[in-house]
Amino acid sequence: MSIFSRLRNLGRRELTCQDANTFLAAYLDGALDEQTSERFAKHINRCPTCSSYLNDYESTVDLSRATRVQNAPPELVAETLEFLRLRLKAED
Amino acid sequence: MSSRQEQSTSEPPAGFDLSALLSGDHKAFEDMVRGESDRLYNVIRRIVRDDDEARSILQETFLQAFKRRGSFRRESKFTTWLYAIGINLARGAVRKLSRSAVLTAEEFERLQPQFVDGHVTGPVAQWKPDRMLERQELLDQVREAIERLPEDYRIVVTLRDIEEIPTPEVATILGISEGAVRVRVHRARQALKKLLDEYMA
Known part of the structure; x- marks a missing residue:
């Protein structure tokens, strides 16, 4: 089925797993319109595969976030400022 | 099921005077460097996957941002513009580094x-x-x-x-x-x- 006929049909029929998958990122952004959001929720509530996938997908996002490093090297700012002062002075 | 309504979490602490920075004030520029270094370093480090290269690109990013401040049009946040510079420099540098572990x-x-x-x-x-x-x-x-x-x-x-x-x-x-x-x-x-x-x- 072409992408155009898929989009045409999208407004009428129930979402497939593939449709729901396509909406995951927009769903997490809170960017789905009300109607699509309802249809997405309806599919997720009925489909154990997609419900479990959404759960693990959200965990993936949470895990990425948890890898954030807070500790840049302590001397980083001082070194950077020293470099910039020298360079800007040289160009004055 | 939960919806994740994102708030803007990326605004840095308002630690620098943008107008002064844009007119070339070194103190305002240094305040901005102090506020942005750690986070921008971490982003660049993820791209180039090398500590020394990341430091060097961080320095170059700030230098370029200061020199090119006249081209900042206030159409976005200053930090958005700064990140675009840093990421472009990091992408240029990454081509020189080993990519063996990266997926095809x-x-x-x-x-x-x-x-x-x-x-x-x-x-x-x-x-x-x-x-x-x-x-x-x-x-x-x-x-x-x-x-x-x-x-x-x-x-x-x-x-x-x-x-x-x-x-x-x-x-x-x-x-x-x-x-x-x-x-x-x-x-x-x-x-x-x-x-x-x-x-x-």
């Missing part, structure tokens, strides 16, 4: 779910909740998996999911549409999820 385009594609007639084909692994508990080992696995993502995907995961920069701002930094950011981050998350399946399922 084909390998990346194989990590995406496959659908026939709207249904998933093949088994879908389900993660075991107790695997989330072995936190340190797990996070090492996640870091390693992120490092293997092809550059475009690694960048978008770094900005959107790790640094939690809102989608519209990521779009401005990368010069692509919000829809394109979502498609890219979605594919990156799916690949990451699949890479972690072995450990988590």
